[in-house]
Amino acid sequence: MTQGGPVHDPRTQPRPRARRTNRALTIAAACTVLLTVTTCSSGDDATSASGDAPDDQAIAELLGPDDPAAGEPVKIGMVSDGTTVAYDAADELRAAEATAEYWNAHRGGIGGRPIDVVTCETGGDPAGATDCGNQMVEQDVVAVAQNQSAVGDSLWEPVHAAGIPTMFFQTSSQGALLDNQSSFAIVNPLTTLFGLPITVANDEGTDKIAFVLIDVPQAVQALETLGPAVMGQAGLYYDVIRIPPGTADMTAQMQQVVDSGVGVVQVTGNDAFCIAAFNGLNAVGYQGKIATLSQCITNATREAVPGDVLDGIEVASSVAMGATDDPTYQLYQAVMATYGDDVHHVDDPTAMGGYTAMAALATALDGITGDITPESVTATIKAMRPADLPGGGGVTFQCSGTTSTLLPAVCTNEWLQTSLDTDGQPTTYQRIDSTDILPQ
Numbered sequence: 001m002t003q004g005g006p007v008h009d010p011r012t013q014p015r016p017r018a019r020r021t022n023r024a025l026t027i028a029a030a031c032t033v034l035l036t037v038t039t040c041s042s043g044d045d046a047t048s049a050s051g052d053a054p055d056d057q058a059i060a061e062l063l064g065p066d067d068p069a070a071g072e073p074v075k076i077g078m079v080s081d082g083t084t085v086a087y088d089a090a091d092e093l094r095a096a097e098a099t100a101e102y103w104n105a106h107r108g109g110i111g112g113r114p115i116d117v118v119t120c121e122t123g124g125d126p127a128g129a130t131d132c133g134n135q136m137v138e139q140d141v142v143a144v145a146q147n148q149s150a151v152g153d154s155l156w157e158p159v160h161a162a163g164i165p166t167m168f169f170q171t172s173s174q175g176a177l178l179d180n181q182s183s184f185a186i187v188n189p190l191t192t193l194f195g196l197p198i199t200v201a202n203d204e205g206t207d208k209i210a211f212v213l214i215d216v217p218q219a220v221q222a223l224e225t226l227g228p229a230v231m232g233q234a235g236l237y238y239d240v241i242r243i244p245p246g247t248a249d250m251t252a253q254m255q256q257v258v259d260s261g262v263g264v265v266q267v268t269g270n271d272a273f274c275i276a277a278f279n280g281l282n283a284v285g286y287q288g289k290i291a292t293l294s295q296c297i298t299n300a301t302r303e304a305v306p307g308d309v310l311d312g313i314e315v316a317s318s319v320a321m322g323a324t325d326d327p328t329y330q331l332y333q334a335v336m337a338t339y340g341d342d343v344h345h346v347d348d349p350t351a352m353g354g355y356t357a358m359a360a361l362a363t364a365l366d367g368i369t370g371d372i373t374p375e376s377v378t379a380t381i382k383a384m385r386p387a388d389l390p391g392g393g394g395v396t397f398q399c400s401g402t403t404s405t406l407l408p409a410v411c412t413n414e415w416l417q418t419s420l421d422t423d424g425q426p427t428t429y430q431r432i433d434s435t436d437i438l439p440q
Helices: 020-038 056-063 091-106 126-138 152-161 174-178 190-204 217-234 251-260 271-283 299-304 327-339 349-364 374-382
Strands: 074-080 115-121 143-146 166-168 183-187 208-214 237-243 264-268 289-293 314-317 410-412 414-420 426-433
Touching (some): 056 091, 056 327, 074 091, 091 327, 143 349, 152 166, 152 174, 174 183, 190 217, 190 264, 190 314, 190 414, 208 217, 217 237, 264 271, 271 289, 271 299, 314 426
Parallel strands (some): 074 115, 074 143, 208 264, 264 289, 289 314
Antiparallel strands (some): 414 426
16 A cells, blocks of 8 residues: 555455566566665665674685686676765676686686676766766677666666676666567566565565565555555455655654554665654564565664664575675675775675675686677577576576566576664575466
């Protein structure tokens, strides 16, 4: 419900009959907003890893034997919003360069040839992203990787027009998500919106979810367009609580949540929005489960929200940040310890996203032979076998174009779920596959 609106009953709500293309465009537009409002926290507020980094012997074992690349370098583009007034994502570039150094020294580069990373910063500006796209074309890169950006479409357009394949870890680009030719998006953005709350509701045995959502029209539109179908298929009731950005006191809205009797609350926004929602739920005595995104859990959140409220919050994540017993996270630590001296915040989803974006592209190109061109890179990625996602804690990906007919660029419907402890730190990660609950 919008504030004071009706409850959505899956038994009575008709399923939308919009044409597939229109619905896909709506989804992609909503993903733009969800990514924008959830990725603009500074590096200083990033999630910290728990435990100790591997020692020298463990690092050597994790990196594996030497397998140096040789010959003419292969140019791979890596684009980031970089340093902006609002946030600093430049660690994406530094982590990606460190990843390429590791790949060149221990994984034989790409096709036996060393990776030459061509970097560019968009400044978070559409014009800057277009300029970066043009630079990638001028530099003759064979592929472009990116972690995440709110101006991904402006990067994608000139690169795609030039026939250069793109691989995004997480993207808001409508063009990329809907492209079945040469675009690849590892994470399905709909797992953020529906996967976690439905999973938690099923685990808790409750039949009603409240979506506490930052009030941006396109984001709400995704629930209006897909909610009846997805939630109806899951057999769940749901409310939509829309709250304007910048609302510091959400007590009144959270009282509505308690009065409605929901068993799960999904909070979607940036960390400031989530802090207000968590504290509002605490103030009105909410006793059910809370679900949210990894971007909501920053040091600012840990300082502003009591530990007994943070304890047990369920979080959706795309990387196994802080999971020191997980081999994929251990390898990330080893790579950064060896090659990432200039990475400012290693224990930060921003840096780890840069690592994952570059390493996923290199993984997808394992075994490429012959001339390495944009065309051969695209063909190799499409023919890849299922592979472990670097840093993904057991998540697998395959960019064959068959994961989602609605968003053909998507490479996996899998994601990680973890529960926070009283310090707001992730505990054990569990791999979840949302294929059966997402629109196809």
